[in-house]
Amino acid sequence: MEMPTEVDTIESLASREYQWGFVTNIGEDSIPAGLNEDIVRIISAKKQEPAFMLEWRLRAFRHWQTMTEPTWANVHYPTIDYQSIVYYSAPKSKSDGPKSLDEVDPELLKTYDKLGIPLRERELLAGVAVDAVFDSVSVATTFKAKLAEEGIVFCSFSEAVREFPELVQKYLGSVVPYTDNFFATLNSAVFSDGSFCYIPKGVRCPMELSTYFRINAANTGQFERTLIVADEGAYVSYLEGCTAPMRDTNQLHAAVVELVALDNAQIKYSTVQNWYPGDKEGKGGIYNFVTKRGKCLGVNSKISWTQVETGSAITWKYPSCLLMGDNSVGEFYSVALTNNYQQADTGTKMIHIGKNTRSTIVSKGISAGHGQNTYRGAVKILKGASGARNYSQCDSLLLGDKCGAHTFPYLEVKNTSSQVEHEASTSKIGEDQIFYCRQRGLSTEDAVSMIVNGFCKEVFRELPMEFAVEAQKLLGVSLEGSVG
Amino acid sequence: MLEIRNLHARVAGREILKGLDLTINTGEVHAIMGPNGSGKSTLAQVLSGRDLYQVTEGTVTFDGKDLLEMSPEDRAREGVFMAFQYPVEIPGVSNLYFLKAALNTIRKNRDLPELDAMDFLALVKERMKLMDMDQAMLNRAVNAGFSGGEKKRNEIFQMAVLEPKLAILDETDSGLDIDALKIVANGVNALRSPERSMIVVTHYQRLLNYIVPDFVHVLSEGRIVKSGGKELALELEESGYVGYETETANAR
Numbered sequence: 001m002e003m004p005t006e007v008d009t010i011e012s013l014a015s016r017e018y019q020w021g022f023v024t025n026i027g028e029d030s031i032p033a034g035l036n037e038d039i040v041r042i043i044s045a046k047k048q049e050p051a052f053m054l055e056w057r058l059r060a061f062r063h064w065q066t067m068t069e070p071t072w073a074n075v076h077y078p079t080i081d082y083q084s085i086v087y088y089s090a091p092k093s094k095s096d097g098p099k100s101l102d103e104v105d106p107e108l109l110k111t112y113d114k115l116g117i118p119l120r121e122r123e124l125l126a127g128v129a130v131d132a133v134f135d136s137v138s139v140a141t142t143f144k145a146k147l148a149e150e151g152i153v154f155c156s157f158s159e160a161v162r163e164f165p166e167l168v169q170k171y172l173g174s175v176v177p178y179t180d181n182f183f184a185t186l187n188s189a190v191f192s193d194g195s196f197c198y199i200p201k202g203v204r205c206p207m208e209l210s211t212y213f214r215i216n217a218a219n220t221g222q223f224e225r226t227l228i229v230a231d232e233g234a235y236v237s238y239l240e241g242c243t244a245p246m247r248d249t250n251q252l253h254a255a256v257v258e259l260v261a262l263d264n265a266q267i268k269y270s271t272v273q274n275w276y277p278g279d280k281e282g283k284g285g286i287y288n289f290v291t292k293r294g295k296c297l298g299v300n301s302k303i304s305w306t307q308v309e310t311g312s313a314i315t316w317k318y319p320s321c322l323l324m325g326d327n328s329v330g331e332f333y334s335v336a337l338t339n340n341y342q343q344a345d346t347g348t349k350m351i352h353i354g355k356n357t358r359s360t361i362v363s364k365g366i367s368a369g370h371g372q373n374t375y376r377g378a379v380k381i382l383k384g385a386s387g388a389r390n391y392s393q394c395d396s397l398l399l400g401d402k403c404g405a406h407t408f409p410y411l412e413v414k415n416t417s418s419q420v421e422h423e424a425s426t427s428k429i430g431e432d433q434i435f436y437c438r439q440r441g442l443s444t445e446d447a448v449s450m451i452v453n454g455f456c457k458e459v460f461r462e463l464p465m466e467f468a469v470e471a472q473k474l475l476g477v478s479l480e481g482s483v484g
Numbered sequence: 485m486l487e488i489r490n491l492h493a494r495v496a497g498r499e500i501l502k503g504l505d506l507t508i509n510t511g512e513v514h515a516i517m518g519p520n521g522s523g524k525s526t527l528a529q530v531l532s533g534r535d536l537y538q539v540t541e542g543t544v545t546f547d548g549k550d551l552l553e554m555s556p557e558d559r560a561r562e563g564v565f566m567a568f569q570y571p572v573e574i575p576g577v578s579n580l581y582f583l584k585a586a587l588n589t590i591r592k593n594r595d596l597p598e599l600d601a602m603d604f605l606a607l608v609k610e611r612m613k614l615m616d617m618d619q620a621m622l623n624r625a626v627n628a629g630f631s632g633g634e635k636k637r638n639e640i641f642q643m644a645v646l647e648p649k650l651a652i653l654d655e656t657d658s659g660l661d662i663d664a665l666k667i668v669a670n671g672v673n674a675l676r677s678p679e680r681s682m683i684v685v686t687h688y689q690r691l692l693n694y695i696v697p698d699f700v701h702v703l704s705e706g707r708i709v710k711s712g713g714k715e716l717a718l719e720l721e722e723s724g725y726v727g728y729e730t731e732t733a734n735a736r
Contacts, residue, residue: 430572431536433572433573433574435534436571436572436574437582437586438533438555438556438557439532439533439559439560439565439566439568440560440582440583440646441561441586441589441590441593442557442586443557446585446589450574450577450581450582451574451577453576454575454576454577
């Protein structure tokens with residue numbers, strides 16, 4: 001598997017002035033399909049970005065042209081034609097998408113119903129063109145005011161580029177450099193939008209930050225970019241995604257998330273990902289190629305990743321930690337579920353650089369139907385990381401006999417005073433377990449969902465309370481029909 | 485309450501039950517005894533709805549309803565409970581959570597309101613006393629890492645909470661030492677009531693010293709070949725099953 005390149009901070013740019021990029025006069029609609037330098041320039045111009053941003057995008061693009069798509073992951077999909085993709089589309093007008101929920105796939109509506117999603121949200125999720133005034137707008141405004149009192153910045157990435165260029169310039173690409181990997185580099189060249197969050201020194205963010213509350217959050221899915229910086233002694237818990245299945249007309253998703261934790265700072269990043277997985281025959285579905293990495297830059301800093309992955313046709317995702325500061329801590333808790341023809345190749349990398357750094361990996365893979373689930377994890381303990389410790393546990397659960405579970409743990413230890421533990425198990429939901437539950441009055445579906453949730457317990461307890469409840473429901477719904 | 489008529493059942497292509505008849509009235513405790521392979525466990529599995537067993541002939545009526553038409557969960561909701569010979573482990577699911585989910589589905593079926601966490605806990609604590617169980621067991625995963633005795637006790641404890649109309653105890657005595665056997669039997673006896681019938685499946689007479697049945701049936705080659713009162717069990721203790729094996733062999 002690819003190891004992260006060493007931390008290379010972004011080059012200081014000649015011009016630190018706040019400059020607007022060059023502007024081309026173009027229409028409101030989507031730009032033509034395909035990717036070249038002009039397209040990158042147009043994207044930057046459309047977003048009215050300062051010069052440093054355009055320069056960075058262009059460097060990424062030029063680098064990307066020298067790269068080839070990785071093939072080491074245990075996933076199979078038809079070749080992606082990168083020249084057939086439209087890399088920028090203007091905010092959707094009302095004429096796109098279904099006019100009302102009546103036009104939405106009834107299967108999808110059934111799922112929303114089971115998950116108890118409020119009507120207004122269903123419309124948003126299904127891509128129904130809704131009128132401009134959402135209830136959430138006023139919520140978001142109050143929310144923003146409260147955060148501002150604490151000096152917390154939480155806004156869209158585009159806004160951050162315009163309003164806080166110094167911060168963006170300092171940290172953008174400092175964890176995932178634009179040269180990092182094929183998909184991250186592509187993202188760096190063409191990213192559409194995303195979230196930016198800065199927690200100042202000593203501030204404990206008073207609430208869980210969620211993209212849900214951010215205006216502009218809609219339709220930034222394809223090439224999303226998130227950057228979170230927790231300054232010294234700061235704390236933030238960030239929630240990404242939602243449990244409802246999300247439709248998107250774009251099949252390829254290549255997001256990048258960068259986290260930076262300075263001295264004594266803590267970032268907790270929780271994801272529930274439920275992009276459209278394709279139908280029962282494996283048609284359609286999102287290809288999700290995500291690069292997520294956190295850097296524990298400061299001493300005693302801590303970054304925790306918790307993810308529940310149930311969606312997408314293909315998941316390629318390794319939320320990782322660079323443990324640079326002494327005594328820093330990295331955690332990865334993951335539940336990945338594949339049903340029908342879904343494929344997931346997911347895991348983490350824990351790179352121990354500082355002294356007495358610690359990491360914990362708990363991965364739970366569930367395969368049902370024809371699903372293929374791969375855990376791929378790397379633990380690297382570098383020479384200077386004396387006293388480093390790692391504990392890894394990865395368990396696989398199989399439902400039925402057409403699915404697969406695979407485990408690829410990589411281990412590289414260069415310091416003899418470190419300690420590394422790895423535990424792994426594979427089990428199958430037994431006919432007898434299900435019968436036992438049914439004999440006590442539970443339906444087969446409830447039984448499976450109970451057994452699976454029991455299997456995932458160690459991960460769910462890391463999720464914020466509300467999210468955990470939703471995640472449990474989600475697993476149940478995602479597994480429906482997987483046991484005869 | 486339970487009428488079994490001419491029941492034939494097979495598993496993996498082999499006919500195990502070959503025309504079994506049995507009537508159980510409300511409040512009665514029936515012991516089913518018999519040599520290995522006589523079909524005792526098959527009867528328990530067929531009554532609880534395990535689909536590995538195919539019923540090829542006969543009828544089973546429970547409270548006037550066709551039991552064989554019902555799914556295992558519907559039978560459970562109607563009040564059929566089986567104490568398993570080999571209780572299954574469910575890692576990560578706490579006993580408490582499991583039992584609450586089970587009880588509430590059953591209550592729902594009886595048009596009773598679901599119990600909230602507090603009421604449920606109170607009920608559970610009361611029933612635990614019956615089985616001399618440690619409260620810590622509630623938070624442990626279902627049967628995971630339990631000793632053989634703990635598993636069997638847990639089965640009867642579940643029965644105490646779910647309050648079935650018909651309880652089937654499948655070889656509940658197997659693998660128990662005498663102390664554990666007494667605890668389990670005490671629990672079962674405490675649950676005897678005029679509204680509840682029980683089928684006690686056992687190979688050995690030993691259990692019946694503690695759970696005294698109203699009727700004893702000897703099962704051989706898939707049919708009940710002899711029925712009697714509790715003294716029949718003692719008789720079997722003396723003579724073993726040898727006679728019954730030949731008796732059916734001769735009958736052919």
